[in-house]
Amino acid sequence: MSRSAHPAGPRHADVLPEGHYSAPPADLNALDSRVWSQTVQRDGDGAVRVGGIDVRQLAEEFGTPAYFLDEADFRARCRAWRDAFGHDADVFYAGKAFLSRAVVRWLNEEGLNLDVCSGGELATALGAGMPAERIALHGNNKSTEEISRAVEAGVGRIVLDSYQEIARVAHIARKLGVRQRVQIRVTVGVEAHTHEFIATAHEDQKFGLALADGDAAEAVRRVLQLDSLELIGIHSHIGSQIFDMAGFEVSARRVVGLLADIRDEHGVELPEIDLGGGLGIAYTPEDDPSEPHEIAKALRDIVTRECESAGLAVPRLSVEPGRAIVGPTAFTLYEVGTIKELDGLRTYVSVDGGMSDNIRTALYDAEYSVALVSRASDAPPMLSRVVGKHCESGDIVVRDAFLPADLAPGDLLAVPATGAYCRSMASNYNHALRPPVVAVRDGEARAVVRRETEEDLLRLDVG
Numbered sequence: 001m002s003r004s005a006h007p008a009g010p011r012h013a014d015v016l017p018e019g020h021y022s023a024p025p026a027d028l029n030a031l032d033s034r035v036w037s038q039t040v041q042r043d044g045d046g047a048v049r050v051g052g053i054d055v056r057q058l059a060e061e062f063g064t065p066a067y068f069l070d071e072a073d074f075r076a077r078c079r080a081w082r083d084a085f086g087h088d089a090d091v092f093y094a095g096k097a098f099l100s101r102a103v104v105r106w107l108n109e110e111g112l113n114l115d116v117c118s119g120g121e122l123a124t125a126l127g128a129g130m131p132a133e134r135i136a137l138h139g140n141n142k143s144t145e146e147i148s149r150a151v152e153a154g155v156g157r158i159v160l161d162s163y164q165e166i167a168r169v170a171h172i173a174r175k176l177g178v179r180q181r182v183q184i185r186v187t188v189g190v191e192a193h194t195h196e197f198i199a200t201a202h203e204d205q206k207f208g209l210a211l212a213d214g215d216a217a218e219a220v221r222r223v224l225q226l227d228s229l230e231l232i233g234i235h236s237h238i239g240s241q242i243f244d245m246a247g248f249e250v251s252a253r254r255v256v257g258l259l260a261d262i263r264d265e266h267g268v269e270l271p272e273i274d275l276g277g278g279l280g281i282a283y284t285p286e287d288d289p290s291e292p293h294e295i296a297k298a299l300r301d302i303v304t305r306e307c308e309s310a311g312l313a314v315p316r317l318s319v320e321p322g323r324a325i326v327g328p329t330a331f332t333l334y335e336v337g338t339i340k341e342l343d344g345l346r347t348y349v350s351v352d353g354g355m356s357d358n359i360r361t362a363l364y365d366a367e368y369s370v371a372l373v374s375r376a377s378d379a380p381p382m383l384s385r386v387v388g389k390h391c392e393s394g395d396i397v398v399r400d401a402f403l404p405a406d407l408a409p410g411d412l413l414a415v416p417a418t419g420a421y422c423r424s425m426a427s428n429y430n431h432a433l434r435p436p437v438v439a440v441r442d443g444e445a446r447a448v449v450r451r452e453t454e455e456d457l458l459r460l461d462v463g
């Protein structure tokens with residue numbers, strides 16, 4: 001089966017001729033609630049506040065570029081996911097989207113579990129007090145060291161990704177005298193990106209064990225023979241920034257099909273399935289993501305229906321949203337440095353960060369929006385490209401944006417929805433100092449990850 005949904009709207013580059021831009025927004029000062037976190041608002045004097053604090057004051061205190069994370073919004077999103085899935089399902093926050101000790105504490109307090117995929121993420125999770133049984137370890141090439149630390153700590157599950165790893169985890173668990181709970185990650189032949197998905201027999205990528213050629217079934221056979229492993233379920237993660245639930249439908253059907261095969265062949269019904277993460281968020285007002293309760297209902301309905309038709313008891317469901325929780329909770333604040341008007345083309349606006357704090361535009365052509373936040377403006381819209389300060393012409397933060405024509409050096413710009421995969425993918429390219437992440441809540445702001453310093457850089461450079 002193969003199908004794809006229609007593109008979401010006329011903004012998509014692949015359905016528009018080159019050089020065609022959507023019309024400027026009616027009001028350049030408006031802050032669309034789909035892309036800005038819940039406490040962001042523009043004041044009477046025109047400047048923007050988050051968590052009750054003026055961005056000019058935040059820039060003064062923490063410098064730019066910096067990420068400002070709206071803690072109330074983060075916690076509200078955690079609760080929305082938790083409540084939507086209820087007590088017979090588990091929500092695992094995907095730590096790779098953004099992880100810090102403060103975030104781990106918030107997750108813990110809000111009753112979420114945590115996915116980690118490296119020793120560093122595991123150390124952060126354990127160090128900040130996440131109970132090990134609520135941690136899942138992922139990754140397609142976990143080191144022996146990482147596996148040992150996870151088993152020793154007592155993580156709730158390790159998601160197995162290859163035949164070699166089955167043997168490795170079994171060996172380590174046996175040595176430590178532990179029966180380790182595991183899931184097997186399968187590839188179901190669904191490639192999902194944003195508004196389309198393709199269902200095929202095979203997926204041409206590095207993760208998981210393929211259902212189509214029997215690798216997944218063989219992995220199940222091997223795991224069931226090993227005393228040091230307890231197989232608790234099957235895992236599938238189909239992509240990222242997905243809006244169309246139809247990809248999850250195919251995935252759930254194929255995973256449940258495997259559960260039925262396992263029952264028929266081995267006489268066991270596995271108690272859990274994990275449908276992964278990948279739920280989309282609004283980067284621009286054109287994106288229209290579903291609410292957690294709608295997603296939960298859709299996934300539950302799909303799994304229940306598939307299990308009923310296979311004659312299986314409905315397994316416990318887990319999901320792993322990363323972006324959908326943290327993405328919308330933060331914006332990046334930049335100061336405008338230079339402005340170049342290219343006649344008949346567009347205006348290049350250079351800010352004091354760039355691909356070192358947001359690689360997503362360069363890496364995946366991601367779309368973002370941007371607003372002037374240090375003041376309001378009545379000037380007409382100017383077609384702009386917001387670029388960074390790095391030595392690459394691909395160093396673009398926002399490819400196409402309308403900003404007020406009176407924009408000037410020293411103005412502050414904010415790019416919303418940068419909570420996920422921005423700080424966590426930040427680099428030191430050009431020896432940039434990675435920006436801080438500042439949590440803002442009820443009139444108080446504190447750095448939860450401080451700004452890197454030149455001493456930090458030089459400390460690693462041992463000469």
Ligand SMILES: *Cc1c(COP(=O)(O)O)cnc(C)c1O
Pocket residue numbers: 094096097115138237239240241276277278279320321322323324420
């Ligand atoms: C990346 C990843 C996630 C989270 O993806 P989002 O798009 O941030 O929701 C969840 N599960 C697995 C296995 C992943 O690799």
